[in-house]
Amino acid sequence: MKINEIFKSIQGESSYAGLPCVFVRTTGCHLRCRWCDTAYAFHEGHEYSVESILQEVRRFECRFVELTGGEPLLQEESPLLIATLLNEGYQVLVETGGSVPIKQVDSRAIIIMDIKCPGSGMDHTTLWENLACLKDQDEVKFVIADRSDYDWAKGILNQYSVLQDKIIHFSPVFGQMPAKELAGWILEEALPVRFQLQMHKYIWDTAMKGI
Numbered sequence: 001m002k003i004n005e006i007f008k009s010i011q012g013e014s015s016y017a018g019l020p021c022v023f024v025r026t027t028g029c030h031l032r033c034r035w036c037d038t039a040y041a042f043h044e045g046h047e048y049s050v051e052s053i054l055q056e057v058r059r060f061e062c063r064f065v066e067l068t069g070g071e072p073l074l075q076e077e078s079p080l081l082i083a084t085l086l087n088e089g090y091q092v093l094v095e096t097g098g099s100v101p102i103k104q105v106d107s108r109a110i111i112i113m114d115i116k117c118p119g120s121g122m123d124h125t126t127l128w129e130n131l132a133c134l135k136d137q138d139e140v141k142f143v144i145a146d147r148s149d150y151d152w153a154k155g156i157l158n159q160y161s162v163l164q165d166k167i168i169h170f171s172p173v174f175g176q177m178p179a180k181e182l183a184g185w186i187l188e189e190a191l192p193v194r195f196q197l198q199m200h201k202y203i204w205d206t207a208m209k210g211i
């Protein structure tokens with residue numbers, strides 16, 4: 001597998017935010033979201049076997065692991081890595097942009113799937129069939145750039161009943177969408193979603209990698 005970085009940090013973008021977590025960031029993504037904050041993972045990386053990734057993960061002595069990217073599900077061996085981590089007793093989160101089939105992922109993993117809003121420039125890439133593959137424990141995230149993204153996301157929630165019993169996150173684009181404004185809209189309309197900040201960006205220097 002081509003891996004960009006393996007590091008331990010605070011999980012920042014799901015209902016597991018705040019927990020210590022080992023991140024395995026794969027190299028490569030076929031999308032180009034306007035607000036992408038991990039463009040350094042598009043090309044940089046080194047080849048690892050599944051076993052050598054496991055060796056790195058074990059060093060951190062943390063039972064919570066997130067596979068992220070880039071787009072981790074582009075890598076052929078990601079399903080094997082996920083299953084191997086689960087078999088070793090790790091709790092595994094998989095963060096995906098929603099444009100690659102998730103049905104290949106071991107059902108014990110927790111998927112955090114983005115639905116790309118128009119403000120990302122990538123809304124045409126969502127694989128809507130993925131919604132039918134979401135399991136009870138999976139979560140969905142909308143990254144909101146402005147009011148029209150917010151209204152669009154509300155429309156998607158109304159359109160797809162499968163989303164009604166899922167944990168849904170609305171997260172403002174860091175440095176672009178004022179958090180207060182998004183929080184205000186959610187409160188005004190009593191929208192049943194979780195407002196979410198990218199916690200790690202408030203802890204560490206955002207120019208750093210491995211956060």
Ligand code: SF4
Nearest residue numbers: 029031033036070097
């Ligand atoms: S899917 Fe993720 S890694 Fe790919 S361009 Fe969008 S934000 Fe960046």
